Amino acid sequence: MKNKNLISINDYSKEEMLRVLDLAEEFEKNPTQAILNGKVIATLFFEPSTRTRLSFESAVNRLGGKIIGFSDSSSSSATKGESLKDTIKTVSNYSDLIVMRHPIEGSARYASEVATVPVINAGDGANQHPTQTLLDLYSIRKTQDTLDNLNLFIVGDLKYGRTVHSLLMAMALFNATYYFISPKELSIPQEYKMFLDHLGLKYYEHTDFKDIISEADIMYVTRVQKERFSDPIEYEKTKNAYVLRNRMLQNTKSNLKILHPLPRVNEINTDVDDNAKAYYFTQALNGVYTRQAIISLILGLKN
Amino acid sequence: MDKDIKQLKVSAIKNGTVIDHIPAKNLFKVINILGLNRIDNQITFGTNLESKQLGIKAIVKISDKFFVDDEINRIALAAPQAKLNIIRNYKVEEKKKVIVPDEFTGIVKCVNPKCITNNDLVKPKFRVISKKDVSLKCHYCEKITDQEHMVFI
Numbered sequence: 001m002k003n004k005n006l007i008s009i010n011d012y013s014k015e016e017m018l019r020v021l022d023l024a025e026e027f028e029k030n031p032t033q034a035i036l037n038g039k040v041i042a043t044l045f046f047e048p049s050t051r052t053r054l055s056f057e058s059a060v061n062r063l064g065g066k067i068i069g070f071s072d073s074s075s076s077s078a079t080k081g082e083s084l085k086d087t088i089k090t091v092s093n094y095s096d097l098i099v100m101r102h103p104i105e106g107s108a109r110y111a112s113e114v115a116t117v118p119v120i121n122a123g124d125g126a127n128q129h130p131t132q133t134l135l136d137l138y139s140i141r142k143t144q145d146t147l148d149n150l151n152l153f154i155v156g157d158l159k160y161g162r163t164v165h166s167l168l169m170a171m172a173l174f175n176a177t178y179y180f181i182s183p184k185e186l187s188i189p190q191e192y193k194m195f196l197d198h199l200g201l202k203y204y205e206h207t208d209f210k211d212i213i214s215e216a217d218i219m220y221v222t223r224v225q226k227e228r229f230s231d232p233i234e235y236e237k238t239k240n241a242y243v244l245r246n247r248m249l250q251n252t253k254s255n256l257k258i259l260h261p262l263p264r265v266n267e268i269n270t271d272v273d274d275n276a277k278a279y280y281f282t283q284a285l286n287g288v289y290t291r292q293a294i295i296s297l298i299l300g301l302k303n
Numbered sequence: 304m305d306k307d308i309k310q311l312k313v314s315a316i317k318n319g320t321v322i323d324h325i326p327a328k329n330l331f332k333v334i335n336i337l338g339l340n341r342i343d344n345q346i347t348f349g350t351n352l353e354s355k356q357l358g359i360k361a362i363v364k365i366s367d368k369f370f371v372d373d374e375i376n377r378i379a380l381a382a383p384q385a386k387l388n389i390i391r392n393y394k395v396e397e398k399k400k401v402i403v404p405d406e407f408t409g410i411v412k413c414v415n416p417k418c419i420t421n422n423d424l425v426k427p428k429f430r431v432i433s434k435k436d437v438s439l440k441c442h443y444c445e446k447i448t449d450q451e452h453m454v455f456i
Binding site: 008083084106107109125126191 | 418424
């Protein structure tokens, strides 16, 4: 995986994904190692993302690497009209690896084609965010001891959520059964259902999870954003159906874990936070180990 | 008898290429894709001709022009059923069908307004995921552009 870009989750084979997870496990046991000594990692965030950027920077810092970059395009030359190509070419000269977040879809793939160092996509608009998917897989495997044959509940905005689409694709390698729970306006797009049909994987679509939650091994909750609704009345009517509360977890499987890519607004009530089934904050911590694994594999420091 | 009338509609050429079975609505797309508006060869075309296969079709005859396969396969997106006759000395020397390529650059726009190819000086690039009702996956943003939404550059 040395020098291999990570732009889309589809860039990695099942074996490569599992290699990342195995290595992330090693980093969890020993997260502070000086293996990035003398390495410079560029974090180019053309749109703000506190969580992802800090997680990458924490991963690099704990491995002894140095960070250069910006956290917002207003502090880059993009405001002077510099093209993405020129920025990437220049930063390639200054760093060993580029981590990039950009609002334009496909920008990361393009950056990887003009860069002379490897590129990791930290989110390109609504398209891909592969390191999130790998940390989601890590969290699922860690809590279930397996990735195979799980009942995966995905709740919230299934139409626009990029983390949802990438997770769906990745879990298809492990024979998941999917339960899609969303308002009709934000249901899972046809192309993903065709993808699952093609593989012969089972999926169910629901507008409410109350009656089926007892089946869940993993419940992956995402934010339902008001601005996604064409009709604000529809939003008011449906929003409460997608809020998870502690009392709803009474008759659920003992191995159930609640995941959320964060930031959370109100779709998981804070009374869930102290339940042992709530896993979203640990999931965010797992992002550091997963990113340590990805960076050290791409730089050829581990294999 | 019928055959004679058909021939009268678009005059014969001595040497060159005849492209038949172009969907009438895509004639000018085909002309653009092949750059026929920028060459000096004699070109005759007919459009809104009756066709059993397509309803109405268009036909283009280009004198003294012989395309290489890569050039001609570019029109596959606009005219997947097109047939080519290579004419030498008024006779059909060879017949060819267009082949829909597996991958290509340019020709059509990505349907996604937020795609880098619609926001920067990046040429669109696609993988063909269905050859029947041609449908394309963007190399950059990974969104699907189907035949209905294809806009030719």
